[in-house]
Amino acid sequence: MIAIIDYGVGNLKSIENAIRFNNDNVRVEVVSEADKLKDYSKIILPGVGAFGDAIEKIRGKNFDEAIAEEVGKGKYLLGICLGMQLLATAGFEYGERKGLNLIEGNVINIKEIADNLPVPHIGWNEVEFLRDDKLLSGIQNKSDFYFVHSYFLNCAHRGDILGTTKYGAEFPSMVNRENIYGVQFHPEKSQQAGLVLVRNFVEL
Amino acid sequence: MLKNRLIAVILVRDGKVVQSVKFKHTNVIHYDPIHAIESFNKWAIDEIVVLNVSKEASSREQFIESIKKISVECFVPLSAGGWIADLEYARALIACGADKLVVNTHAVENPHFISELAQKFGNQCIVISIDSKRGDDGIEYVATDRGKNITRFKTGEWALKAETLGAGELFINSLDYDGNRKGYNLKLIESITSAVSIPVIAMGGVFRWEHLAEGIDAGAGAVAAANIFHYTEHSTKKAKKFLIDKGLCFRKI
Numbered sequence: 001m002i003a004i005i006d007y008g009v010g011n012l013k014s015i016e017n018a019i020r021f022n023n024d025n026v027r028v029e030v031v032s033e034a035d036k037l038k039d040y041s042k043i044i045l046p047g048v049g050a051f052g053d054a055i056e057k058i059r060g061k062n063f064d065e066a067i068a069e070e071v072g073k074g075k076y077l078l079g080i081c082l083g084m085q086l087l088a089t090a091g092f093e094y095g096e097r098k099g100l101n102l103i104e105g106n107v108i109n110i111k112e113i114a115d116n117l118p119v120p121h122i123g124w125n126e127v128e129f130l131r132d133d134k135l136l137s138g139i140q141n142k143s144d145f146y147f148v149h150s151y152f153l154n155c156a157h158r159g160d161i162l163g164t165t166k167y168g169a170e171f172p173s174m175v176n177r178e179n180i181y182g183v184q185f186h187p188e189k190s191q192q193a194g195l196v197l198v199r200n201f202v203e204l
Numbered sequence: 205m206l207k208n209r210l211i212a213v214i215l216v217r218d219g220k221v222v223q224s225v226k227f228k229h230t231n232v233i234h235y236d237p238i239h240a241i242e243s244f245n246k247w248a249i250d251e252i253v254v255l256n257v258s259k260e261a262s263s264r265e266q267f268i269e270s271i272k273k274i275s276v277e278c279f280v281p282l283s284a285g286g287w288i289a290d291l292e293y294a295r296a297l298i299a300c301g302a303d304k305l306v307v308n309t310h311a312v313e314n315p316h317f318i319s320e321l322a323q324k325f326g327n328q329c330i331v332i333s334i335d336s337k338r339g340d341d342g343i344e345y346v347a348t349d350r351g352k353n354i355t356r357f358k359t360g361e362w363a364l365k366a367e368t369l370g371a372g373e374l375f376i377n378s379l380d381y382d383g384n385r386k387g388y389n390l391k392l393i394e395s396i397t398s399a400v401s402i403p404v405i406a407m408g409g410v411f412r413w414e415h416l417a418e419g420i421d422a423g424a425g426a427v428a429a430a431n432i433f434h435y436t437e438h439s440t441k442k443a444k445k446f447l448i449d450k451g452l453c454f455r456k457i
Binding site for chain 2: 011013014017018021048049118120121122123124125126143144146148166167188189190191192194195
């Protein structure tokens with residue numbers, strides 16, 4: 001059973017629709033209380049908006065501790081968009097804030113690499129996979145995915161980067177460390193490539 | 205590198221999908237919007253825009269139901285517009301699955317509304333739709349109320365103002381070219397893309413795939429069409445193939 005964490009920001013319906021599409025038998029629920037998280041086998045951390053506001057809401061509902069505990073048991077976690085950034089050690093959107101510290105690195109403004117390209121980075125862009133992974137099964141390398149963001153997770157360890165995207169310079173658009181995954185793009189808005197990725201996560 | 209986008213526009217009037225010819229929406233194409241989504245080759249289109257072109261504001265609730273249905277099967281960014289005049293309705297559209305809001309008439313009547321929306325939902329969420337009509341003096345003027353009302357605002361000036369107020373994208377249609385099958389109003393598109401730095405979506409008049417390529421050449425970041433996608437089998441896939449074969453930068457299918 002899959003939990004989509006609801007901490008009060010964003011539209012969770014699209015992610016739920018993408019999980020249900022082509023996955024008839026999967027059970028997926030939106031979870032807004034941290035102590036319920038233990039009842040689920042996989043966790044999705046979505047998010048839109050600003051880092052500081054989101055991490056405060058997560059802490060306010062004790063989701064930070066619950067996520068750490070469940071991930072510690074080996075459960076798979078997928079952070080999407082801001083949800084990926086929240087996995088970091090710290091974020092710097094409107095002042096420094098501590099993140100969930102599940103993937104070492106800082107969240108910084110894409111302006112720093114975008115070489116005068118418009119920010120936010122919005123639209124379809126290629127993701128180059130750096131290694132094989134079950135999450136990428138059946139997806140062609142350098143497929144296009146849909147992005148909407150102004151910040152990105154600048155990983156401390158190259159080994160945590162599963163995929164990169166070029167916007168001015170390259171940035172990590174997918175991360176993975178053991179049972180923890182993060183994608184900067186929106187798989188639920190990335191058509192076939194995104195739906196395959198979602199299905200791969202369901203089948204992990 | 206970011207890709208150009210191919211956008212399908214679905215016009216909904218009183219819950220039915222209709223055709224647009226010079227902003228008249230009389231021919232019904234589908235009785236349920238979900239069939240429009242199904243009839244597109246879903247994997248080729250990069251984005252879907254659904255516009256409520258009903259004459260009455262009372263259509264707003266029914267339109268919410270249409271968006272709800274469409275969003276269940278739509279796995280590309282979904283924009284919704286028509287009769288958006290307050291934050292509450294904007295929020296309702298987003299809550300039922302819209303990723304972006306398309307605002308036209310109310311933005312002209314109350315430009316501050318653009319800033320309000322942008323502050324609440326982010327610039328990336330706000331698409332300002334501008335319908336333009338060439339005046340007798342040769343200058344393009346902004347039209348509102350589904351083309352019924354020609355204002356004294358110059359289209360070029362309004363486009364710049366909308367960008368300054370917080371629009372994330374501009375959706376440009378021409379009353380003179382809509383549904384006329386001669387392609388986009390390229391002069392209009394060019395004049396706007398050269399003036400603003402946000403993406404411009406070209407709309408209105410596409411009858412051949414070549415017209416889409418012309419829109420990109422005129423500087424549009426995205427090219428949109430409605431009628432043609434409903435009447436040609438596997439239309440979006442064929443359009444995409446044409447654009448990619450031409451060497452233009454689109455998402456591969």
